[in-house]
Amino acid sequence: MKVTEKDVTYVADLANLELSADERTGMVRDLNSILDYIERLDELDTSNVKPMAQVSDRYGLDESKQGSERFAYASREDVPEGLRKSLSRESALANAPDTDGTFFRVPKVIER
Amino acid sequence: MDLTQLTIDSARSAIQERKTTALALAEAHYARIQTEDGQIGAYLTLCKERALEQADRIDRTAAEGKPLPPLAGVPVGIKDVMSTRGVRSTAGSKILGNYIPPYDCTAVARMEAAGAVVLGKTNCDEFAMGSSNENSAFQPVRNPRDLSRVPGGSSGGSAAAVAADMAIVALGSDTGGSIRQPASFCGVVGLMPTYGRVSRYGLIAFASSLDHIGPLAKTVKDAAIVLRTIAGRDPMDSTSADLPVPDYVADLEKPVRGLKLGVAEEYFGEGLDDEVRHAVESAIDQMKSLGCVVVPVSLPHTPYAIPTYYLIATAEASSNLARYDGVRYGDRAPGAKTLSEMYRRSRDEGFGAEVKRRIMLGTYALSAGYYDAYYLKAQKVRTLLARDFEEAFQKVDAIITPTSPTAAFRLGEKSNDPLAMYLADIYTVTADLAGISGISIPCGETKEKLPIGLQILGKHFDEVTILRLAHAYEKASQIGS
Numbered sequence: 001m002k003v004t005e006k007d008v009t010y011v012a013d014l015a016n017l018e019l020s021a022d023e024r025t026g027m028v029r030d031l032n033s034i035l036d037y038i039e040r041l042d043e044l045d046t047s048n049v050k051p052m053a054q055v056s057d058r059y060g061l062d063e064s065k066q067g068s069e070r071f072a073y074a075s076r077e078d079v080p081e082g083l084r085k086s087l088s089r090e091s092a093l094a095n096a097p098d099t100d101g102t103f104f105r106v107p108k109v110i111e112r
Numbered sequence: 113m114d115l116t117q118l119t120i121d122s123a124r125s126a127i128q129e130r131k132t133t134a135l136a137l138a139e140a141h142y143a144r145i146q147t148e149d150g151q152i153g154a155y156l157t158l159c160k161e162r163a164l165e166q167a168d169r170i171d172r173t174a175a176e177g178k179p180l181p182p183l184a185g186v187p188v189g190i191k192d193v194m195s196t197r198g199v200r201s202t203a204g205s206k207i208l209g210n211y212i213p214p215y216d217c218t219a220v221a222r223m224e225a226a227g228a229v230v231l232g233k234t235n236c237d238e239f240a241m242g243s244s245n246e247n248s249a250f251q252p253v254r255n256p257r258d259l260s261r262v263p264g265g266s267s268g269g270s271a272a273a274v275a276a277d278m279a280i281v282a283l284g285s286d287t288g289g290s291i292r293q294p295a296s297f298c299g300v301v302g303l304m305p306t307y308g309r310v311s312r313y314g315l316i317a318f319a320s321s322l323d324h325i326g327p328l329a330k331t332v333k334d335a336a337i338v339l340r341t342i343a344g345r346d347p348m349d350s351t352s353a354d355l356p357v358p359d360y361v362a363d364l365e366k367p368v369r370g371l372k373l374g375v376a377e378e379y380f381g382e383g384l385d386d387e388v389r390h391a392v393e394s395a396i397d398q399m400k401s402l403g404c405v406v407v408p409v410s411l412p413h414t415p416y417a418i419p420t421y422y423l424i425a426t427a428e429a430s431s432n433l434a435r436y437d438g439v440r441y442g443d444r445a446p447g448a449k450t451l452s453e454m455y456r457r458s459r460d461e462g463f464g465a466e467v468k469r470r471i472m473l474g475t476y477a478l479s480a481g482y483y484d485a486y487y488l489k490a491q492k493v494r495t496l497l498a499r500d501f502e503e504a505f506q507k508v509d510a511i512i513t514p515t516s517p518t519a520a521f522r523l524g525e526k527s528n529d530p531l532a533m534y535l536a537d538i539y540t541v542t543a544d545l546a547g548i549s550g551i552s553i554p555c556g557e558t559k560e561k562l563p564i565g566l567q568i569l570g571k572h573f574d575e576v577t578i579l580r581l582a583h584a585y586e587k588a589s590q591i592g593s
């Protein structure tokens with residue numbers, strides 16, 4: 001078994017999830033079953049293969065250039081207003097669960 | 113004239129010639145939704161006011177005798193992962209159950225600018241994660257052909273809405289097969305354009321290196337018209353390609369004689385249902401009789417596609433879904449004493465089981481000590497999968513496969529076995545990983561009258577060819593039946 005209940009608790013913590021006791025048990029079972037299946041990737045020797053992070057790695061990019069220049073096709077003019085006007089404060093706050101009308105409000109972060 | 117049986121062109125001409133109105137067309141579809149959707153569950157939210165205002169604009173243009181735009185008056189459904197200004201957009205998740213976007217998704221805005229009438233938002237698996245639509249936080253969708261069966265997923269609502277004549281076309285999204293597989297299950301056309309062909313601005317993100325927007329339609333031509341409308345560079349999405357948009361409709365009628373079609377044995381192996389195999393083989397014979405040349409090709413890394421996909425998609429999802437923290441939008445669990453408790457409880461209560469499972473798998477694959485073994489390994493295998501297609505496409509113009517190994521399965525049949533559900537995407541995920549284009553079109557039925565889908569995969573930015581092949585097959589199979 002690759003993943004234990006302790007691992008699940010640790011990963012849930014990283015992911016900002018709590019998970020109930022039942023959910024944790026189910027997660028141990030499901031993750032192990034999926035990871036067993038995923039293990040077949042080890043059959044492949046990939047020591048000389050470059051990773052592909054996104055599709056544009058394989059077309060459109062200028063191989064002769066270095067760094068971000070390679071992705072020049074994706075850049076645009078830097079304009080002060082941006083591509084569209086920013087949302088008004090009112091509409092930016094409209095979906096928030098709790099605000100004071102100016103800021104998002106959250107439970108106290110700093111104890112003093 | 114049955115207003116729910118029209119295509120894009122016949123709807124627009126009927127309005128232009130004053131044989132009907134956009135308003136009547138919208139009302140006819142709402143009436144159909146009223147009678148049918150109670151048992152199907154394809155729509156989550158209707159936006160009648162917005163639809164009728166747009167219909168009125170079209171009708172006034174028609175009354176003035178002015179030419180109508182290409183999608184004038186066409187009633188459409190929009191998958192609920194696409195943001196619609198002022199109209200609730202849930203992504204099928206409880207955590208966004210009350211979310212009302214302040215802006216429109218580019219694809220939706222382009223549809224409306226071309227005259228389309230947005231009827232409402234279609235149901236889907238939560239955050240587009242699923243292959244059966246059973247992961248919707250609100251209700252499952254049922255297959256219009258057989259209500260005991262799933263419509264496929266994750267764009268199950270969009271596929272069912274088109275199949276049940278509750279929209280002429282719909283927009284869906286495809287990350288691992290989520291347009292093509294439900295199109296196949298519901299007996300409609302589903303097109304996944306090349307990665308970068310259609311802007312994803314305003315699409316609620318699942319896995320950013322894999323997400324695509326595309327149409328579900330009743331005919332290949334309608335899918336081509338929608339692609340022509342939504343494709344093209346959008347400065348708001350830096351991954352949208354700065355390439356000219358060809359007229360996808362103009363070349364549909366070009367003969368397919370002499371085109372080379374690849375058939376890969378890896379797509380006809382164990383797990384493929386006999387009836388599906390038979391239907392797809394008959395379709396291949398049909399293409400031969402139209403003059404296509406069938407060439408065997410090899411896609412040797414195909415068996416590694418599902419594990420690769422479920423590492424990359426979940427890793428990206430775990431990062432994309434970190435934004436749901438109960439602060440700026442989305443539901444917040446009440447009563448938490450600390451910020452950390454508030455995050456956890458909001459996410460625990462807001463996300464469903466499959467979303468949590470994928471966040472967990474993705475977080476695990478990215479975590480210290482496992483990154484190289486899982487995430488980096490998957491990215492390397494992704495290169496091999498992309499190379500398989502590059503090599504095959506040096507020999508052929510397109511590749512023909514089944515869309516899904518089986519026809520629509522029953523509700524509940526796979527919902528307790530995540531791995532079995534993942535394998536429903538076995539013929540679709542590789543195209544997402546490689547970033548190529550693909551279309552699913554109906555190619556017959558099983559003995560139980562369930563639709564079977566034929567998939568045609570094309571080169572990067574070569575939707576013209578797969579649309580042309582699909583259109584030729586569609587015409588030939590209609591004459592034959």
